Every structure is written in C-alpha cells, then in structure tokens.
Amino acid sequence: MPSEPAARGSDEPAPFTSLPGWQARSHLPQPLSALIGRDDDIAATAALVRDPATRLVTLTGPGGVGKTRLALAVAAEVVDAFPEGVVFVDLGDVLDPALVAPTIAHALGISRSDSRPALTILMGVLASARLLLVLDNFEQVIDATTTVRDLLEACPRVSAMVTSRALLSVSGERVIQVPSLSLPNSDGKPDDADAVRLFVERSQAIQPAFALSESNTRAVAAICARLDGLPLAIELAAARTVLFPPDALLARLDRRLAVLAGGGRDLPDRQRTMRDTIAWSFDLLDPNEQVVLRRMAVFVGGCTLAAAEAVCAGPDDQDIDVLATMESLIRQSLVQVGKTPRAGGQPRLTMLATVREFTAEALAASGDEQPTMERHARYYLDLASS
Numbered sequence: 001m002p003s004e005p006a007a008r009g010s011d012e013p014a015p016f017t018s019l020p021g022w023q024a025r026s027h028l029p030q031p032l033s034a035l036i037g038r039d040d041d042i043a044a045t046a047a048l049v050r051d052p053a054t055r056l057v058t059l060t061g062p063g064g065v066g067k068t069r070l071a072l073a074v075a076a077e078v079v080d081a082f083p084e085g086v087v088f089v090d091l092g093d094v095l096d097p098a099l100v101a102p103t104i105a106h107a108l109g110i111s112r113s114d115s116r117p118a119l120t121i122l123m124g125v126l127a128s129a130r131l132l133l134v135l136d137n138f139e140q141v142i143d144a145t146t147t148v149r150d151l152l153e154a155c156p157r158v159s160a161m162v163t164s165r166a167l168l169s170v171s172g173e174r175v176i177q178v179p180s181l182s183l184p185n186s187d188g189k190p191d192d193a194d195a196v197r198l199f200v201e202r203s204q205a206i207q208p209a210f211a212l213s214e215s216n217t218r219a220v221a222a223i224c225a226r227l228d229g230l231p232l233a234i235e236l237a238a239a240r241t242v243l244f245p246p247d248a249l250l251a252r253l254d255r256r257l258a259v260l261a262g263g264g265r266d267l268p269d270r271q272r273t274m275r276d277t278i279a280w281s282f283d284l285l286d287p288n289e290q291v292v293l294r295r296m297a298v299f300v301g302g303c304t305l306a307a308a309e310a311v312c313a314g315p316d317d318q319d320i321d322v323l324a325t326m327e328s329l330i331r332q333s334l335v336q337v338g339k340t341p342r343a344g345g346q347p348r349l350t351m352l353a354t355v356r357e358f359t360a361e362a363l364a365a366s367g368d369e370q371p372t373m374e375r376h377a378r379y380y381l382d383l384a385s386s
Contacts, residue, residue, distance in 0.1 A: 037194030061178035063277040064232025067163040092137040096358030097144035123154040138164035195224035202238035219246035236260040297360035302350035
C-alpha cells in the first residue's frame, strides 16, 4: 500500500512503505582494480551527498578523468545515510532521454503494471523514500534533466549523484569538478604523486617486476605530465609498457592518440582508446560547437577569450557566438579555464593535450585549417604591433 500522508502539522515525512515490485538495493558495481588517491575528493563529495539539503550533486570533468570511479567510492561511503538504499543506474547505453525514467525504474526493480508513465510510477513509489540515485554517464541524455528535476521535486527525501561531462544547469545543482590526478613537483618524490602511483600499479598488473628506478623515474613522471594526470590516459599508457620501456614510451607521446589505445575488453568501446573517449564528447556537440573547438587547436598553450573570439569565427560565421559557445564548451568539460588569469584579468582558455591533438586532426581534415591559421597569425601580428 502507498504511504499514508504525514499527520497534519507535522514536519516529518510519512514513513516509507514499499509497493509491489519495489526492492531497496545497495548493490554497487565493484571495480576489480584499486582506486588510487582521491581521499580528499571522496571526503568532500560524501559530505555534500550526506547533507539532506543537497539534493543534486553533479560530478563533472573530461572523459577519462574518473568520474564513475569517484562516484562509486562516494556511494559506498554514504550508504548508511540512505535507509532505502543507494542505487546505481548506468545510462551509458541509453541514447533516448525518454528512456531515462524507465531505466531508473528497472534499476530499482520496479515493474510497470499499468499504462502510467514510468516517471509517475517512480514519483509514487519514492514519495517518502530516503534514497540515493547514482546516475552514471548522463551527458548523452542531457535533455532528461527535467526528468531528474521533477523526480527530486516530487520526492523530497530522494537525492541524486550524477556523473556527466556536461552540467545539468538546474537550480539546486552542486557541481564537483573532478580533477586530474596529482603530478610530481620539484619538492616531493615522484612516487608521492597519485598519477605516478597509478602508472606504476597498472604497469605492475601486467609486469609484476616493474618498479621505479633511477633510470626510469624521470621518464615516468614526464609521461604522467604529458598526459595531464588523466587516469584513463595513464592506464592506457601503462598498458604499453609490456612493449616499450618508459623512455621509449615517452618518445612516442608526440602522437598520443596513436599510443593510447587497447583498453581492457571489459571497458565500453568509448573508453578503450583515448580517441574514442574524446570522439564520444565531440559527437555530442552541435555543429557550431564542433567548429569552434576544432579551431581552438591552433592555440598552443591556450589563449585569451579575446584571441578565441578573433580566431574561432571568420567573417562568414555570423551565426557563431564565440562567447556563448565557449561557455558551453567549458560546461561540457572540453575547454578549461586556467586558474591564473592573464594580465588585465582575462581568463586563460586551455584544452587537455589529448583533446587538442584530437581537434587538430579534426581541423586538418575539415579543410578549415589554413584560414584559421591566417586569422591566428593576423591576430597576433596586430597584437604585437599595437
């Protein structure tokens, strides 16, 4: 039977009573490899998710940064705060936003016994449940944001933790930018850096005798830095150590995307190579976003917004608003804002090295490279002359 309404004048929600077909579940996927680092990220995110006032937390970042692994670790940490369970919902293969509510219902074990929409059934079942939904890989069904919003509004004790390369951009959303792994610095030992620890551990998984040494430490640290501390890229690089010692592997990273391939067979196709991981994000962009992102590849080391506006839209691109497009690309984790503004307070716009290599290839293949390079040269010539 459905829950009885709360007594008049009471601030307490009605007790949760399960309905036919409902199963409270807290069976989270258990990765077979250890999570390296992330202690601070887990603690900070878990504190947010535990707070009943925080109903929607989005873990965002570029493909391969480890959003899902972090979400699973946080979910395991907070399971005691959700009496009706923590439910993992994999949306990676869901391409139609209309299927998000039925997919959530299926993950909960709720069967549709009548013709009502799945969202309506979910609202009824979860009306008083204290539950956490972990919605993984949301970026390709971003138009289902209203489904999540409506469900949370109708079920005041349900919370959602979402992993997505794009923000949901709704009121109440708390955003966690999942960072790359820490890199070596001049003051510490390289093996204190989480990126190096990950490289060593994944290398040892296929070569138990692999270890840091005086002869390879510098190369391993450089590999991790060249890969921006991105976990998936580091894991794919480590898999190559069965063939290449670190020095030889580092030399091949001038063409990263050719090297960063051959991920595990248990990974989704989009994560078996860095090229496929980036292509997954690129293909979700609208045509103008793709044009601007391709053209951003001409900037080595990033650029100011003024430079991007001058170079990324030509005289025939009246329909391209570079400012709005850049904001969208930032929200989709494909362009990053540097932590240190340039002179005059202008933000520095950058891309991960793997993303820039992908977009440079796409720019060359588009036939648009020469005019973009000419605008780039003209902009900096005018800047130097002013």
